[in-house]
Amino acid sequence: MRKILVIGAGKSASFLIKYLLNKSTEENLHIIVGDINIQNARKLINDHENGQAITLDVFSSHSRQEAIENADIVVSMLPARYHIEVAKDCITYGKNMVTASYVSKEMEDLDNAAKNKGLVFMNEIGVDPGIDHMSAMKVIDDIRSQGGKMILFESFTGGLVAPESDTNLWNYKFTWNPRNVVLAGQGGAAKFLQEGTYKYIPYNRLFRRTEFLEINGYGRFEAYANRDSLKYQSVYGMDDIKTLYRGTMRRVGYGRAWNIFVLLGMTADDYTIDDSENMSYRDFINAFLPYSHTDSVELKFRHALKIDQDDIVWDKLEELDIFSKTKMVELKKATPAQILQKILMDSWTLEDDDKDMIVMYHKFGYELNGKMHQIDSTMVTKGDDRTYTAMSKTVGLPVAIATLAILNEKITTPGVQIPINKEVYEPILKELEDFGIKFSEKEVPYLGYNPLNV
Numbered sequence: 001m002r003k004i005l006v007i008g009a010g011k012s013a014s015f016l017i018k019y020l021l022n023k024s025t026e027e028n029l030h031i032i033v034g035d036i037n038i039q040n041a042r043k044l045i046n047d048h049e050n051g052q053a054i055t056l057d058v059f060s061s062h063s064r065q066e067a068i069e070n071a072d073i074v075v076s077m078l079p080a081r082y083h084i085e086v087a088k089d090c091i092t093y094g095k096n097m098v099t100a101s102y103v104s105k106e107m108e109d110l111d112n113a114a115k116n117k118g119l120v121f122m123n124e125i126g127v128d129p130g131i132d133h134m135s136a137m138k139v140i141d142d143i144r145s146q147g148g149k150m151i152l153f154e155s156f157t158g159g160l161v162a163p164e165s166d167t168n169l170w171n172y173k174f175t176w177n178p179r180n181v182v183l184a185g186q187g188g189a190a191k192f193l194q195e196g197t198y199k200y201i202p203y204n205r206l207f208r209r210t211e212f213l214e215i216n217g218y219g220r221f222e223a224y225a226n227r228d229s230l231k232y233q234s235v236y237g238m239d240d241i242k243t244l245y246r247g248t249m250r251r252v253g254y255g256r257a258w259n260i261f262v263l264l265g266m267t268a269d270d271y272t273i274d275d276s277e278n279m280s281y282r283d284f285i286n287a288f289l290p291y292s293h294t295d296s297v298e299l300k301f302r303h304a305l306k307i308d309q310d311d312i313v314w315d316k317l318e319e320l321d322i323f324s325k326t327k328m329v330e331l332k333k334a335t336p337a338q339i340l341q342k343i344l345m346d347s348w349t350l351e352d353d354d355k356d357m358i359v360m361y362h363k364f365g366y367e368l369n370g371k372m373h374q375i376d377s378t379m380v381t382k383g384d385d386r387t388y389t390a391m392s393k394t395v396g397l398p399v400a401i402a403t404l405a406i407l408n409e410k411i412t413t414p415g416v417q418i419p420i421n422k423e424v425y426e427p428i429l430k431e432l433e434d435f436g437i438k439f440s441e442k443e444v445p446y447l448g449y450n451p452l453n454v
Contacts, residue, residue: 122418162357273336
């Protein structure tokens, strides 16, 4: 049997492994799932006859290399920073590799080695990045095939809670790595293009400069800018485009409330809090506020951040129980971001039967035959439960479909790459429709970036 090694059995691996196991008999596959916690792997294998769970420590070169050498293709579902050691072993042992993560500089540097060995290293084949690339390039290539010229491209994605499981004032629950949510937007100013002008939003203003979007049947959303919207400008062939903006979607009001944590300094991850393990949540909040022998923590908080008592933001903050005297941090030498993450996980963790939701929205503005046109493309996908989430579906299924296509030599172009070529995106998008991951495209009047068209 042909052996597929999946390294990592975390939140995004459930649909990936389920898809491969379902295909295993007809495709003659043996699915090996390696994780440092073998119970995670066993849970997803679920005693399938063509599945095997193994203990795999990515930091143990012997364990890692033995598993890779024994496989026909390798899928890394590890955190992005750990892909590179797997990739180097794949070069050494001549194995194709698939990941859902962004292409790092270290991964890019392996391009020549992969090409020299005729290896496919497919990256950014999850949801964002991944489905966003493929669905965008499908429309862009179609516009260009008609002779159209792209002048505007905006792309937004959100991992959210489905309406039927939306039970908190933030309209949000964790559907992927909570740490990444807490640290979102840090590391440099957001950079994008609007009407031919470079625009920048520093981190301290990111969550107050939002775009508003409407999706039929699901209501209104807001989006904050991704850190570098111009990363794919040349990759997409958009060097002359006037507007290029990529953002992350949340429900309206999330940004204003989240900005309170940013202003207070609770998302910082570059220093640790002394005696954090003995702090209550209230102590943690108070650590960022001035001393007063008369005013309560709540009063100091509202005064420092100018929050009225009847402001919905105040209700959102109280809902998180951040002023509790009894709930303890219990994390030693923790950063503010780590403590905030623990507090949020109390309220924002999916329940067993909760459903999450992935929402994607593209806007394409183009010129054709002297006239301006616009296409809006939207996609909404819901999960089944806390294990088989929409996030794991939209990340894992493209990874699984690409893995099988590479194994069956339907994708053969060697090198480190992302899924922007027709040989990759066409069959994957087509198969994703069978799983309910489908885009709705409609022609709308071209308004440019300015809705008033001034």
